[in-house]
Amino acid sequence: MFGIIKNSILGLLVLIFQWMIGDIFSIYGLTPSFLVIFIIYIGLTKSQLHAIWLGFFFGFIIDALTGTDMMGITALALAVVGYLSGIFHGRIVRIPVIVQYLLYTGFLLVFFILTVMISLQDSQFATGNIVFLILLPKTIYTLALLSGSFIVLRVGAE
Amino acid sequence: MASKAPSISRYKSLVNLLAAIILSLLIIASNGTATMDRTRAIVLESSAYLYVPIQWMKTIFSVEKDYRELQQRHIKAQIELNKTRTLAKENQRLRSMLGFKGDKHFSVIPANVLSDVGSHTMNSLTVDQGSDDGVTLLSGVVDAEAQLVGKVVAISPHTALVQLVNDKNFRVSVREMRSRDVGILSYTLKTGYVIQDVPKNAEVIAGDSVVTSGFSDIFPEHIFVGWVSTISPVVEDYVKSVRVDLATDFNRVEEVFILK
Numbered sequence: 001m002f003g004i005i006k007n008s009i010l011g012l013l014v015l016i017f018q019w020m021i022g023d024i025f026s027i028y029g030l031t032p033s034f035l036v037i038f039i040i041y042i043g044l045t046k047s048q049l050h051a052i053w054l055g056f057f058f059g060f061i062i063d064a065l066t067g068t069d070m071m072g073i074t075a076l077a078l079a080v081v082g083y084l085s086g087i088f089h090g091r092i093v094r095i096p097v098i099v100q101y102l103l104y105t106g107f108l109l110v111f112f113i114l115t116v117m118i119s120l121q122d123s124q125f126a127t128g129n130i131v132f133l134i135l136l137p138k139t140i141y142t143l144a145l146l147s148g149s150f151i152v153l154r155v156g157a158e
Numbered sequence: 159m160a161s162k163a164p165s166i167s168r169y170k171s172l173v174n175l176l177a178a179i180i181l182s183l184l185i186i187a188s189n190g191t192a193t194m195d196r197t198r199a200i201v202l203e204s205s206a207y208l209y210v211p212i213q214w215m216k217t218i219f220s221v222e223k224d225y226r227e228l229q230q231r232h233i234k235a236q237i238e239l240n241k242t243r244t245l246a247k248e249n250q251r252l253r254s255m256l257g258f259k260g261d262k263h264f265s266v267i268p269a270n271v272l273s274d275v276g277s278h279t280m281n282s283l284t285v286d287q288g289s290d291d292g293v294t295l296l297s298g299v300v301d302a303e304a305q306l307v308g309k310v311v312a313i314s315p316h317t318a319l320v321q322l323v324n325d326k327n328f329r330v331s332v333r334e335m336r337s338r339d340v341g342i343l344s345y346t347l348k349t350g351y352v353i354q355d356v357p358k359n360a361e362v363i364a365g366d367s368v369v370t371s372g373f374s375d376i377f378p379e380h381i382f383v384g385w386v387s388t389i390s391p392v393v394e395d396y397v398k399s400v401r402v403d404l405a406t407d408f409n410r411v412e413e414v415f416i417l418k
Contacts, residue, residue, distance in 0.1 A: 019205070020212045048171045056178040060185065064201035071194060072185030079178035086171060 004050055007042055011054050014038040019065055025145075030134070032142040035062060036111045037149055039078050040085040040104065044155055048086020055082035070118060077114035081107050092156045100156045104146055108139045264378055266300075266415040267292055272317065281322040282308075285414060288316040298377040298417040305382045305405040306330065306370065307414050320414065323351070323383075323404060332383050333371040334400070337361045340371050343383065343402060351384065351402040358396055362389055368402050378417065 018034045025032055035058055043051035055078030063071040085107055092100060116135050150156055188194050269285035287293050299307040299320045308328065312319040321328055324345045332343045332353060339360040341353035356362060366386040372379025384404040 016208060016212070020208075021216070049174055052171065052174050052178050056182065059182075061201060063185075064198045065205055069189060070186060071189050071198065072182045075185065076179060076182035079175060079182065083171060083175040 003046065007046055007050050007054060011035075011038060011042075011058050015058050015061060019062065027141065028137075030138050030141055032138065032145050033111065034145070035059070036078065036081055036108060036142065037146045039082045040107050040146065041149070041153065041155060043082050043085025044088055044092050045153075046089075048083065048089050051082030051086045052079050053082075055079045073118055074115055077111045080114065081111045084110065095156075097156070101143075101147070104150075105139065105143055108142050108146070109135075112139050112142075265418045267418055268413060268415055269293075269318070270413050271411055281325045281408075282311070283320050283322065283411070283414075285318050285320060285416070286316065287416060288318050289313045290315045292418060293318045293416050294418070296376055298381070299414050300381055300417065301406055301411055301414055303382070303405070304415075305384075306377070307406055307408075307411065309376050310416065318416070322408060323406065324408065330377060330383070331371040331373040332368050332402075333379070334360070334362050334386065335367040335369055336363070337366070340373070341400065343368070349401070351404050353400040353402060354397075356389075356398040356400050358398060360398060362386055362398065362400055364388060 014034050022031050022034060039051050039055040039058075042054060056075045059075035059078035060072065063074045088095070088103065092103075095103070112135050116138065117130060185194070267287050269287040269291075272284040272286055285299075293310060293313055295310055295313055297310045299309060301307050306323055308320045308322040308325070310318045311321040323330070323343075326344075326346055328345060330343050331340060333340050334353075334356075337360055339356055339362060341356045343351060343353050345351050353368070364386050368383040368386060370377040370379055370381040370383060382405055384402045384406075386400055387403045388401045390399050390401070
């Protein structure tokens, strides 16, 4: 019980950080997602169930705050990422580092494919432009920040 | 029975994921419904309490950068002002030589926007300056770029209600800068901003600037209104209807200036 409260408070702080000052980290209009890093962290180190439901809940709040037409899509994407990262809960240290990073990239791609591709499907952008100008740069940028955070937090370290 | 327990717990995460996916899909399917709009409003209302102190902190951090930017803009504006002053003096001298009367002078009252109210027919905003601060009924209102915002239609001692240009009851006399033609600008939801009954031979083209004409006591002349977007002939080609793109972005108006 104490764990879920602690994780919720931590998640709330990340959410506030993402929503209010996340744009400070914006490069050429690409803002990384700190919330997905948090959900992967929870899935890998705390609990798969916490990751699923915290992902759903905070994703829903982000959807409500950003005024997207697809309210619920971030909730769905973060719940899926929470589940996927939770599969490796407690086992990530035994996986080779290169595979760890491939997994992180996979989690981020799942998240950004669901949020970016679906929300921009009816826009004037061509699919190629969405992939190469938005999806991949956002994934790489968030992966860089995730790597930095996980080194500091010693996630995946032997 | 005992042998089933481990298999259920093995699928616990999957069941939870499915539940989260079904809930998300239900939320996506109910987008645009009154319940979802209400839920979104509650989240936004709650977040507003958090936003005030963080906005204050953001302002503190950006003060120096903003100050430098404003300093640069101020210098550029000062140079432009000096040029304009020289031209104004020259103009005044020439006008007095020709026997014209002098221009009207006005001062401004700065005011913060408290709230805005919009519907299909009525658009207005409330500001934090009222009759005690010198605001009078039917005073013109402009934004920080001296672009047309609206006019005061109701006042209390500490607040005033400003009728915006995009209110369907709002009318203002405007002048097209290049051709010098004059018309009445109005707004409807269907047509947008339109100057009606412009003479057929008026040489108005898309992109021309539109300013107030000064033919009223509410707005002095040369307050920037917007740009001509399209021109269409009406009433068997006797007059033109000129559509205008308004310069003021009402979504960004945080403070206004009431003309006195």
